[in-house]
Amino acid sequence: MIFDNSPLSPDQFLAEYWQKKPLLLRQALPNFIPDLDANDIAGLACDELAEARLITGEYPEHNWQLKYGPFAEEDFRVLPQDHWTLLVQDVEKHYPPLQTLLDQFAFLPSWRIDDLMVSVAGPGGSVGPHVDQYDVFLLQADGTRRWEIAELFNGALLPDCELNVLREFVPQQEWLLQPGDLLYLPPGVAHHGVAQGPCMTWSIGMRAPGKADLYQSLGEWLASGEGGDNRYRDPILQPDPYPGQVEASAIQGFRELLFSEAMDLQQFSSFLGSFLSRYRLAHEPAGPDKRVDAASIERSLNAGQILRHNPWTRLLWIESYSDASLFAAGSEYRCSVEFAATLCDRKRLASIKAGLPAAENELLCALLNQGHLYFEPL
Ligand code: SIN
Numbered sequence: 001m002i003f004d005n006s007p008l009s010p011d012q013f014l015a016e017y018w019q020k021k022p023l024l025l026r027q028a029l030p031n032f033i034p035d036l037d038a039n040d041i042a043g044l045a046c047d048e049l050a051e052a053r054l055i056t057g058e059y060p061e062h063n064w065q066l067k068y069g070p071f072a073e074e075d076f077r078v079l080p081q082d083h084w085t086l087l088v089q090d091v092e093k094h095y096p097p098l099q100t101l102l103d104q105f106a107f108l109p110s111w112r113i114d115d116l117m118v119s120v121a122g123p124g125g126s127v128g129p130h131v132d133q134y135d136v137f138l139l140q141a142d143g144t145r146r147w148e149i150a151e152l153f154n155g156a157l158l159p160d161c162e163l164n165v166l167r168e169f170v171p172q173q174e175w176l177l178q179p180g181d182l183l184y185l186p187p188g189v190a191h192h193g194v195a196q197g198p199c200m201t202w203s204i205g206m207r208a209p210g211k212a213d214l215y216q217s218l219g220e221w222l223a224s225g226e227g228g229d230n231r232y233r234d235p236i237l238q239p240d241p242y243p244g245q246v247e248a249s250a251i252q253g254f255r256e257l258l259f260s261e262a263m264d265l266q267q268f269s270s271f272l273g274s275f276l277s278r279y280r281l282a283h284e285p286a287g288p289d290k291r292v293d294a295a296s297i298e299r300s301l302n303a304g305q306i307l308r309h310n311p312w313t314r315l316l317w318i319e320s321y322s323d324a325s326l327f328a329a330g331s332e333y334r335c336s337v338e339f340a341a342t343l344c345d346r347k348r349l350a351s352i353k354a355g356l357p358a359a360e361n362e363l364l365c366a367l368l369n370q371g372h373l374y375f376e377p378l
Pocket residue numbers: 085118119126127132136191193201202203
């Protein structure tokens with residue numbers, strides 16, 4: 001079953017709802033008690049490493065104001081009583097114990113999960129009716145929020161507004177969500193959530209890279225790789241009587257320069273693994289002050305130290321030639337499929353014991369020295 005208390009199996013959810021239609025799951029996480037409260041989130045919003053936004057306004061008045069963090073305590077002291085929302089992204093990376101919540105989404109590929117965004121709102125708080133281009137699971141964490149949604153709507157946005165707010169919104173369905181309730185929305189469904197009192201909502205958002213991002217990164221990847229220095233050449237050139245004309249033969253020459261070597265699947269997988277493991281990477285991992293080596297890793301494992309993921313590193317792998325390419329924040333490493341799967345799984349990573357084969361120890365060494373993994377202090 002997906003979640004503690006829902007009648008759906010992963011297969012049913014994926015076949016019937018995923019990327020297709022909204023689903024409300026009452027008490028998907030019964031007795032859910034958030035590990036963080038509004039003060040913790042406000043504190044995080046003051047941290048300069050956090051990505052935070054403060055939105056005031058309401059629909060249909062459309063008196064929206066948006067401020068970006070980091071914030072100071074003073075910003076919160078001068079907030080009005082109501083109609084405000086504070087949003088903080090990547091909360092599970094700032095508070096790694098919250099990653100256990102994301103484990104509940106193990107019925108989805110882990111690379112597809114982007115982050116946990118927490119919104120804290122005063123009465124009437126809302127970010128306006130809008131449409132997201134990615135799937136989202138909206139978990140009611142505290143207080144009550146009224147969600148209104150529409151699958152058919154006028155997509156016109158409010159002009160001259162930094163927020164992507166719909167100018168008009170006519171709900172087709174609405175629900176009051178209580179703590180533990182969860183609303184799944186596929187991309188492209190208009191939604192408007194209004195806090196009914198002090199309210200906290202946790203959004204688990206999915207990653208959905210767009211074509212423009214992919215093209216841009218692919219261009220950079222190709223330009224910095226083998227052949228990136230190759231230049232246009234025209235050894236067979238005819239005199240051209242018309243100044244300024246770029247002839248058909250030159251156009252063809254450029255096409256061949258760019259597209260003659262179609263990328264094979266192996267190359268494309270390398271690009272994709274590297275791209276996905278860097279996508280929306282907010283902080284470059286930094287290595288430890290003291291570099292580790294094979295012997296010190298053995299000593300740490302023998303002493304019972306546990307390996308953890310750097311919460312900011314994105315780790316994923318792709319099978320290739322019966323082994324695996326492991327990607328961590330854009331870098332590629334080779335290892336066995338089994339070891340790649342172990343490294344990417346929080347629980348299996350934590351149970352790695354001393355006595356690893358040399359190649360695996362070497363890979364751990366590289367990942368620790370790059371800051372993708374760390375030993376939890378005893
Ligand atoms: C919110 O939690 O206030 C907004 C989340 C969303 O609409 O995606």
